[in-house]
Amino acid sequence: MISLVTGSLLFAYAGMLGLCQGLERHYKQVWQRSPSPALRLSLRALGWLGLLLSLLLCAQAWGWAMGAVAWFGVISLAAVVLVMLLPYWPRFAVALVAAIPVWSVLHLFG
Amino acid sequence: MKNTFTQSMAWLHTWAGLIFGWLLFAIFVTGTLAVFDKELSHWMQPEIPASTVSQADVAKRAISYLQQHQANAGNWGISLPTERSPGLSVSTGDRRHGVVVPLDPNSGEPLAVRDSVGGNFFFRFHFTLDLPRNWGIFVVGALALVMLAGLISGIVIHKKIFKEFFTFRPDKGQRSWLDFHNASAVLLLPFHLMITYTGLVIFMMIYIPAGVDAVFEGDSRAYFQAQGNARVEQPRRLAKTPADLVELAPLLAQAEARLGPIGSIGIRNPNTAAALIEVRPVLGNRIALTKGNAMVFDGVSGRLLSDVPELRPAPLTQRVMAGLHFAQFGGYPMRWLYFICGLISCAMIASGLVLFCVKRGRKYAPADSRADAAARRWYRVAEVCNVGFISGLMVACVGLLWASRLLPAELAQREAWEVRAFFGLWLLALLHAGVRPAKQAWVEQLALCAVLCGGLGVLGIFAGGVDHLRLGVEVTGLVLGIGLALAAWRVACPKPAVVKPRAARTMEAKA
Numbered sequence: 001m002i003s004l005v006t007g008s009l010l011f012a013y014a015g016m017l018g019l020c021q022g023l024e025r026h027y028k029q030v031w032q033r034s035p036s037p038a039l040r041l042s043l044r045a046l047g048w049l050g051l052l053l054s055l056l057l058c059a060q061a062w063g064w065a066m067g068a069v070a071w072f073g074v075i076s077l078a079a080v081v082l083v084m085l086l087p088y089w090p091r092f093a094v095a096l097v098a099a100i101p102v103w104s105v106l107h108l109f110g
Numbered sequence: 111m112k113n114t115f116t117q118s119m120a121w122l123h124t125w126a127g128l129i130f131g132w133l134l135f136a137i138f139v140t141g142t143l144a145v146f147d148k149e150l151s152h153w154m155q156p157e158i159p160a161s162t163v164s165q166a167d168v169a170k171r172a173i174s175y176l177q178q179h180q181a182n183a184g185n186w187g188i189s190l191p192t193e194r195s196p197g198l199s200v201s202t203g204d205r206r207h208g209v210v211v212p213l214d215p216n217s218g219e220p221l222a223v224r225d226s227v228g229g230n231f232f233f234r235f236h237f238t239l240d241l242p243r244n245w246g247i248f249v250v251g252a253l254a255l256v257m258l259a260g261l262i263s264g265i266v267i268h269k270k271i272f273k274e275f276f277t278f279r280p281d282k283g284q285r286s287w288l289d290f291h292n293a294s295a296v297l298l299l300p301f302h303l304m305i306t307y308t309g310l311v312i313f314m315m316i317y318i319p320a321g322v323d324a325v326f327e328g329d330s331r332a333y334f335q336a337q338g339n340a341r342v343e344q345p346r347r348l349a350k351t352p353a354d355l356v357e358l359a360p361l362l363a364q365a366e367a368r369l370g371p372i373g374s375i376g377i378r379n380p381n382t383a384a385a386l387i388e389v390r391p392v393l394g395n396r397i398a399l400t401k402g403n404a405m406v407f408d409g410v411s412g413r414l415l416s417d418v419p420e421l422r423p424a425p426l427t428q429r430v431m432a433g434l435h436f437a438q439f440g441g442y443p444m445r446w447l448y449f450i451c452g453l454i455s456c457a458m459i460a461s462g463l464v465l466f467c468v469k470r471g472r473k474y475a476p477a478d479s480r481a482d483a484a485a486r487r488w489y490r491v492a493e494v495c496n497v498g499f500i501s502g503l504m505v506a507c508v509g510l511l512w513a514s515r516l517l518p519a520e521l522a523q524r525e526a527w528e529v530r531a532f533f534g535l536w537l538l539a540l541l542h543a544g545v546r547p548a549k550q551a552w553v554e555q556l557a558l559c560a561v562l563c564g565g566l567g568v569l570g571i572f573a574g575g576v577d578h579l580r581l582g583v584e585v586t587g588l589v590l591g592i593g594l595a596l597a598a599w600r601v602a603c604p605k606p607a608v609v610k611p612r613a614a615r616t617m618e619a620k621a
Contacts, residue, residue: 005443020276065397066440072300073447079297080454083278 001061003107008057008071011050012078014097018047020082021094030090051075116267123263128466128492130256132499133239135459137250139503141305142452143232145437145445146583148195150229153566153583154514156575157223158197161215165190165372166359171218172200173358175211176380186377191215192392193371196579197223224519227528231510237313240529244316250309251317257306264295271296281605287465294458301451302458308435311428344384351383356412361387365405369418370395377409385409393438398429460500467493467548494543494551501555502539504594508562508587509535515573549601556598564591 020026022044027035035043054074059067085093143150152158161168172188180186183202191198198215201208212223238246265271275296278289295302315322315330326333358375366372373392379385388404398421406416421429433439437448467489474489513531517524543551567584570576 001441001443016276023276026276062440062444066444069397069434070440070444070447072304073444073451076298076301077447077450077454079276080294083276083293083297086276087278087280 003103003110004057004061005070005074007103007107008054008061008074009078010097010100010103011057012054012071012075013050013082014100015047015050015052015054016075016079016082017094017097018043018045018050020047020086022047026086029086030094054078116269119263119266123260123267124466126256126263127260127462130253130260131459131463132495133249134253134257135456135463135500136239136503137236137253138452138456138459139507140232141236142449142456143507144229144236145449145452146586147229147233148192149579149583150232150511151226152195152197153570153580154226154228154511155197155223156515156570156573156580157221158212158575159214159216159221160196160577160579161191161198163191163215165366166362168198168215169358169362169375171215172198172213173355175213175218175220176200176202181381184379186375186380188375188377190372190374192373194392194579196577222519224514225524226514227510227525228514231529231532232507237309240533247313247316251313254306254310258303258310261295261299261302261306265299268292268296284465284468287461287468291458291461291465294454294461298451298454298458302455304434305452305455308431311431312435314428344379344386346384348384349379349382352381353383353385353410355380355385355409356387356407358387361389361407361412364414365389365391368405376404380409383410386415393433393436394440397433397439398426399433399436399438400429463496463500467496493548494540497543497548497551497555498536498540501552501559502536502543504559505539505555505562506532506536508559508566511566511587512562512569515569553598553602556594556601560591560594560598562591563587563594 021030021035022040024034024040027033027040027043055067055071058071058074061067062070082093085096163171168191169188172190176183176186176188180200180202185202185208187201187208189197189199189201196215197212199210199212201210203209212221213219214221234240237250239249240246241249274289274292276293278286278293280286282289310317315333319330322330322333326336355377362372362375369389369391371392372389374390376388376390377385378388385408387407387409389407390402390404391400393399393401400418400421403418405414405418407413408415437445470489474486510528510532513528517527517531521527539555542555546554564587566587567581570580570584
């Protein structure tokens with residue numbers, strides 16, 4: 001349960017990060033240059049994919065009825081964390097997605 | 111009125127937000143705390159021990175206590191230890207005027223537990239504001255409508271919802287406050303809308319009773335009976351015939367297999383042929399709030415007489431919405447989601463209130479400002495109320511926890527004194543805000559609140575009764591205390607606005 005919830009939070013964060021970095025002003029905020037249109041598009045697509053995976057993990061943790069409720073909370077909180085990190089430590093906010101592989105390993109083999 | 115639609119919405123948002131925001135903040139803070147009401151109750155009554163005894167054994171001990179001391183009572187109630195509240199208590203008499211005796215789940219002996227309003231105070235304050243009768247419910251309902259109006263008008267006047275979806279620009283004064291207010295409102299909009307709307311739905315029968323009055327001809331009892339358990343009645347003469355009570359453990363096992371964890375047991379007419387055993391689950395194995403549902407067994411044969419009722423679509427809809435508000439489902443992870451979302455809601459309301467003053471500060475605050483005296487006085491009122499209703503209320507809330515531990519355990523009418531401590535602290539905080547300059551008042555009250563929150567653990571060590579639930583309360587207090595201390599520190603020494611370097615950079619670029 002805890003592992004699934006953590007995973008859904010991480011994927012929600014990564015999803016929100018993808019959507020955020022798919023916007024020119026926030027990409028510039030981190031990397032000081034403009035993203036190419038293709039990169040922007042793929043970041044957004046990855047963002048939506050992250051949110052979708054987060055929903056699947058929520059549903060696995062709570063079932064579809066409660067999972068859907070929890071998902072709204074999870075993506076909202078993930079976005080708040082992102083928005084609060086971004087102006088202070090922009091690179092760290094991006095680097096945080098590295099937690100996903102760590103989580104995957106722990107979840108699958110732990 | 112203002113010229114355009116957006117302007118009138120902005121006017122509504124500003125003034126309704128200011129005037130009603132103070133009480134809305136109190137409602138949101140106490141509601142957030144009420145997510146952990148049982149845990150707080152447990153913390154506030156350190157005499158209740160942790161126990162690892164199984165529910166069946168505990169029930170057996172409770173029954174043997176009742177057999178010994180209350181064999182002839184008409185009603186028995188047993189509140190079993192659960193994951194969230196390890197206390198055991200037995201009661202006799204009806205629900206309102208019953209006598210409750212806390213027992214030690216480890217020995218089955220009566221336990222001297224101090225009287226305390228417990229976390230239940232936050233829960234009750236959340237929807238009654240401690241007003242008598244139904245007035246509080248109506249006031250809170252009206253405030254919920256204002257909150258909805260605030261959310262909708264906020265959406266209307268926020269023209270860049272998607273463009274500034276991820277935007278927060280710190281250290282820029284008014285701009286930062288607006289950014290934070292917007293981000294916390296927009297990102298949690300599903301939560302804000304859900305919690306406000308479902309809050310109204312809980313009491314819809316009180317707010318708009320016409321439908322029930324028409325169908326049930328004003329008989330609200332008939333209405334409640336129509337959706338609850340079918341009431342099982344035993345012939346009255348059986349209540350005079352003595353009979354042995356059936357063994358509880360198999361019934362509990364049967365009920366647990368069907369309903370999930372069990373919360374309480376009620377026995378009507380114990381030790382007679384008319385005995386009925388009602389087994390109620392803890393809330394939360396589904397979203398719908400199923401308060402009052404029970405499996406009813408014959409107390410002599412142990413036969414199942416009545417199962418939990420299936421809800422029909424309309425009541426089910428209402429119960430699901432109430433359940434969404436009460437957050438009893440989904441276990442601790444869900445509770446934490448609600449708690450943190452609630453904290454951010456509180457911060458959203460508080461930042462809106464602060465924004466009101468930040469926006470007008472330059473015009474009204476300085477003593478030599480050209481604004482007329484009346485306007486400056488009103489500005490000062492807003493400032494004082496902001497401090498008193500935001501940091502003051504938080505001091506009062508954590509002060510209640512301190513009062514529960516510090517007031518002498520044998521004090522007569524102890525619960526009333528705890529409530530007095532809560533309102534007394536709140537009043538003191540308002541007075542303090544009135545006599546101190548705004549900035550000092552913020553710093554002092556936030557710092558006090560931080561110390562009180564962080565100190566819960568210290569108090570816990572000295573007052574005893576440490577277990578994992580209480581430790582959870584204390585650690586959470588510590589984390590919140592650190593947050594509040596940071597806030598106090600930032601108010602005390604604000605960073606100089608970092609506008610200059612950027613201005614210099616643009617100058618360089620131009621050159």
